[in-house]
Every structure is written in structure tokens, then in C-alpha cells.
Amino acid sequence: MGSEAHVSDPECCYPMSGGDGLHSYSHNSTLQKKGVEAVKELVNTTIQDMLEFNDLNISGISNTFHIADFGCSTGPNTFIAVQNIIKAVQLKYNSLHQNDPSLEFRVFFNDHINNDFNTLFRNLPSPQDFFPAGVPGDFHDRLFPKASLHIVHSSFSVHWLSKIPEEVTNVNSPAWNKDSIHCTGFSDEVVAAYSTQFQKDMSNFLNYRAQELVVGGLMVLLIPGLPDGVHCSGTHFGANYDVLGSCLVDMVKLGLISEEKVKAFNLPLYHPTTKELEVLLERNAYFSVPRIESLPAHLPASVQSITSFMRAIMEEVITQHFGKETVNSMFELYAKKVSANYIEYIQKQRNVFISLILKRITT
């Protein structure tokens, strides 16, 4: 089932850094944590206003409420997010069903098959007020039985693409991305190729989740995006990618990596604007969009924390493309470059967290 319609590049599958060590995602994801905490009240209000238990096919025999987090990584942010949801659902349920049997919660934590689930499981909060399960697999594919979820959550995940758009690695294409490792804005054709890939992936994501959610079910998405009308290179995220690209160029000069490898390297992620998402969502018939908001994203402020933040996200991408032995020297260089250009760096525009609330409707 899971693999029938798989469209992703199997090599385009980069979990966040595993384990609990110095460079791990679990110790270097405070930006993402702030995002999750910032939408807490929005999630609560949404659930109180919009969740109708009668629609949800929660049976009297098994009073189980199913939540899934897509792109959970190793914690702790995924636990904060699902616990916010559970608290809000419990609150609403208790106010309406005082004499009914209490709800039980099954929470599915999803990420790539090479995510560090061992660490995720060891990081689970204790005691738990939910039954946890890990679901390995690519969320650009079907991962759950039909109509088996009540609330879907995904933070800082759907901006990862299922593959690098083909044009950007094609030397004969006008979208060949020869001078950059991302679509930070130097070439309109490159930006368009990335944007098209994001739209395909996001449509797939929405269509698969529409099958998995019950009618009446809710979806909460938090996406790191761009302010409307701003090029990626004008923001902190874009600056990070441009610095990384310039490290790669320097490492070629130092003979540490080959020029061919750098030319073939592109980051498989895309930061959309709110406007882009609105257009895309208008074309989807499965969901209503009661809320779409954007909040300023406060990236880490010190050289050390910027470097750690980037390393936790990019270590696996770098390792798979350039080899594990390059990682340390790459991020040493990275820290130096951020430090040298610090004033310019902090003057870049803030990115935004785009929060979306979607409701699965009858079609």
C-alpha cells in the first residue's frame, strides 16, 4: 500500500541529526520549539471552535482519538505539539461528554524510515497521557489507513521537498542552478522550478492526508516561510544557505571536496510565501482553510547557535552528499563566515512561520 504511488527520490530523505549529543536535533531545535509554542493558543482555540466529536466516527466501544505528527524528528518539539493538542481536545470533550467514557489518545509519530526512532522513543515523556506509536515513511506518500486520523499536525517539515527539481541539475535547462545551492533568488528560473516542485509535493501531501483524515478532522501545519514579496536571499534562512554555499566553494579551493559534487548539490527544501499557499489551497477541494496566519520567526542570534541550528538540520544532507568526514570542517568554516559577516547577517529580514488550520470537508 504505502509504496504504490511513491514519487519521491529515495535519496532525497534526510532526517534531522539523531541521538542526544552536542550536534543533535533534539538539543538544537529551539527555533522550532518557539514556533510550536507560538501557535499553542491558535491550536487550542481552533479545537474548541471547530472540532465536532459527533462527526469523527469515534466509536462507543473503542473511545480512541487518533493524532498524527508528520516529520516528528526525535523530540522534544513533537511532544510539546501533541500534548497541546491532547489538552485542548480533552478540554472540549470533557465539557460536552461528562458522563461518557473518557477518551484515550493514540499518537502516531511519523518521520523518514532513517529517522532516529530509537532516540525518539527514549525521549518520550513519562508518564504519558497517550499511547505512542512510530510510523516510518515518507509523508509524500500514503502512510495511514483511510479515515483513520482525527487531527494531523506537522511543524517545520512540509517545506522539505520530495526531490530536487530536475531542471536545476540539468546543464541544458535555463533553470540550471550553477551558482547556488538553493533558490535564494539569483535566478528566477531556479525559483520557479523549486516553487513548482513545492506545489506538487504540497498537493500530494494534502491529498494523502485528506484520505487519512476523517471528514470533520483538523490539520495544523506550521511552515517556515518568506514574507510576501521578499527573495529568500534577503532573509535569515536564505543567508544561511548562501553562507553554506560559499563554504562549499571554499572547500573546493582547499581541495577538500570536488567541484563536480558542489555543482550537483542543491538543498531539497523550499520556503513558500503565504500568498503561494493561499493559491495552492484554493485549488484543493478536500479542505476548508479557516485560518492562515504568519508570525515573525526569530532565528538564533549568536554565531554559535546559528551554526548549531544549521548543523542539526543539514548534517545528514551534507553527510549523504559529501561524506561524514567533511562535516566538522564545513561547520567550522561556517561559523567563521557567519562571524565575519555578522552585521550584514543580522540585518537580513526575518522569516515567518506560516500557521495553517485546515478542516477536512465532504467533497
Add this chain to the structure above:
Amino acid sequence: MGSEAHVSDPECCYPMSGGDGLHSYSHNSTLQKKGVEAVKELVNTTIQDMLEFNDLNISGISNTFHIADFGCSTGPNTFIAVQNIIKAVQLKYNSLHQNDPSLEFRVFFNDHINNDFNTLFRNLPSPQDFFPAGVPGDFHDRLFPKASLHIVHSSFSVHWLSKIPEEVTNVNSPAWNKDSIHCTGFSDEVVAAYSTQFQKDMSNFLNYRAQELVVGGLMVLLIPGLPDGVHCSGTHFGANYDVLGSCLVDMVKLGLISEEKVKAFNLPLYHPTTKELEVLLERNAYFSVPRIESLPAHLPASVQSITSFMRAIMEEVITQHFGKETVNSMFELYAKKVSANYIEYIQKQRNVFISLILKRITT
């Protein structure tokens, strides 16, 4: 939820050897595989005869059939077992519901929180005809929402105890196990203490699974046991434990481990007889027992394969108690001892696989 009634010793939690290497469980579990294959036809017949879809609360909206394997380790045996079940369920469903929407299968793979789920997930068959999920946690506890499973399976797992019975480590108890690392038969009091612990654990297991299974749901258990009326030491399993115990004594003499550590060491597992299980099941009101059978267990025959089999099972127990550095020398010694006593060893009685089919009934 999961942790409310936890009774296990948190240190009594030994997964099979992880990874895919030479000494891993995934490469050294052919005995267990034979057991799973031996009950294939029994499982199929049981499902054709006893599974009544109308009882199972499978909704028309989400046509999902839920299977859980308790004590799954890292594969591949768990995949063989659940695929047998899926094939049999599909066969029966298709014969009865030709015009209904097809079933989807959610399979939950459960094992201890320190099981190597990363390897389990990487070993998943591809393509899959089910949606996989990993459930970390101790099966001596609640792990699933009420009435959320249709078929439960567990092979070679429920003979692991939740803790060492207290009396066997108490120097003032008549059940103090001073001369052995298991209840292989030298002391009736030790055997009784182990048996009592097994009965407690098995009752808990049945009671928790009774909550998790829908009425009408089935449970398939495969337990490595003893022939009725035979002491453990008279069987291959018992001989293995006695050889391991004698290795420990030799390692004390060689100054490699301390005598205190050996005295405090007991294996947290118990092999019941069919009769013991029958008595225990008679006391349980939640299940009918349509089938209880025993098959001869053919342990590995060569010194090398006996040693690999034991190492894959015991490496984690040994590591946690004596330290990782002792494992290689212990199993080198183990192989020598098995070799030196090979004729005596192979003359021991065969163990049995006890296969149980239970059906969740209304109480």
C-alpha cells in the same frame, strides 16, 4: 496511561541483539523462524474457522483491520508471522465481502523501548501490504487503547519475565538461587519462585490484552516450553543456561568478573509446560482457548549455531549485568564448553513450542 500500572523491574528489559551484524538477532533467529512457520497452517485454519467480521467493530468508514505483534524484535520473523495473518484474514474477508470496500491493515510492532526499532523499520518488507507502526513499551503493561486490536500475535516473547522473582536473590530465602543462574531444576523452591512470577506476568499479559482486543478478536501465542514432567535442565534450553552459568563460574576463576556479580545474576525467563498454561488459562475469564498444541522444537545443531543462537538472545542481558567487554570472551568460552560436552548436550530432551489460540469472549 501506559505507565499507570507498570509492575516490571525497569532494569529487567533486554531486547534481542540489534542491528544487522554477525551476532544480531535478525541473523540468528532461525529456530524462532521455524516455530513461526510451523504454526502457519494453524493460524490460517483458526482465522478461517473463528474470525467473525461482524463482531469486530470494523467500521464502514475506516475499513481497517488492526494487528499487533508483541515482542517483535528487529525482524524478519515478525514480518513472516504478520504476513501469514494478513493473508489468512484477507482470504476469509474476500470470500464473504466481495462487494465491500477492501480491508486495509495496520500492523503494530511492539517491543521494549530499547529495542532496535531503527533496524526493524529498515528491515520492513517492500512493497508492504500493510501500514506499519512501532509501539515501544513493556507488554507487561497496557500499550493500546481499549478494544483497538483485532488480532494479537506473540512468538518467543511471553516467556521473558517482568522481573527476577525476589526470593531467588534473597540470601535468607529457601528459594535463594545460589548455585545456578536459572531455575533449571536443581532447587524446587527456585523453580516454584520462577513459576509463580511467570503466572503473575502471564495473567497480567492476558488481562491487558483482553482490554486491548475487541470482543471476538483472536490471540496467537507461541511459547518455548518444556515437555510435561521434564525439568528444564533435562532439555536443550536448560543445558544452554547451565553452560552459560558454568562459563560465569570459570570467568570468576579467571578474574574476569566478580563472584558477587555472578551470585546476583539470574536469567529473567521461564519455560512453562502445557499443563501449567492450561491451569493458568482456566482461571482467566476473558478468553476461550480453542487450541493448545505443542510441537517439538529443533534447536540449532552445530556448536557455532548453538553459540550464535544463545548470543543473539543473551548478549544484552550479559552486557547490562557484566559489561560489554565481557561478551566476546564469554561466548568464546561458551563455544568451547558446548564443543567439549557436545555428545551429552545433544542427548538432552527437545524443548517444545507451545502454540495457543485464544478468543476474546464477552464476560
